[in-house]
Amino acid sequence: MSFHPKMAYDASFHKSGRTLTEAGEPFAYTPENTARFESIVVRYPADRRRSAVLPALYLVQYQQGHVTANAMRYVADLLGITAADVEDVVSYYTMFHTKPVGTFVINVCRTLPCALNGAERVTEEICGKLGIKPGETDPSGTFTVVEVECLGACDRAPVVMVNDAWHECLSPEDASKLLDDLRARGEAALSGCHHVVESRRL
Ligand code: FES
Incomplete structure (x- = not known):
């Protein structure tokens, strides 16, 4: 028996208090960025693909200027981690933008x-x-x-x-x-x- 109170399951991707509400357009790397990603991820052991999350997110940001929820899901699928794992990284580092920014x-x-x-x-x-x-x-x-x-x-x-x-x-x-x-x-x-x-x- 758990001592933790039963929490209502929140099916939404974003955690409470987070401001990211827009899923954004469907996202996929361009062929050029797919090749870049492949060249990056092989630097890490096969069971540590998640370690490539920062460069993977940089590629997203270079491609579309900011990191949408759909892009986080895309990166999560590529690395075999959860979208929440990726969101934790994006929300921690100030260099990632979840809304459009200037040039x-x-x-x-x-x-x-x-x-x-x-x-x-x-x-x-x-x-x-x-x-x-x-x-x-x-x-x-x-x-x-x-x-x-x-x-x-x-x-x-x-x-x-x-x-x-x-x-x-x-x-x-x-x-x-x-x-x-x-x-x-x-x-x-x-x-x-x-x-x-x-x-x-x-
Ligand atoms: S305090 Fe370290 S760079 Fe500004």
Whole structure:
């Protein structure tokens, strides 16, 4: 006999309190991303396919800009885990987006070392220039600003990650110039250090 009270079975995929309500369009990798996924998953032991969940989700996000519930189910099927397992990962990491975002997602680190080195002023400069608050996307759909926790480059604070490129030791003036440069030159302006392993540059 169980000491746990009997819980009503909730057939919905999402856990209570989660904001993800849209299943989204049916999802499948493009042939190109299927090939990328296959090249990634063989790096892991056959009984540890779930370890590929992060790169698998990155591929989803690179393909459609954000990760829908249908895409989570797709990834779960590929890796032999549950959709809830995938959702747990998506909801834990701030780099995954469950709603559409701008072309450039500007992640400003707000953890202590960056805060002490002026991260708040960087956020104010960026948001003031775009006329939005953290968490919002500008009316042109080009920029989304997010405040995040440590990006792992504390010795180069304050740190801003734009999509998958780190820009370090950024003053408010530097951040303003970066916005102008992104508008003018697009991705070519992302001159910072990129994380390559899971990215499109495979
Ligand atoms: S505190 Fe900002 S990168 Fe670590």
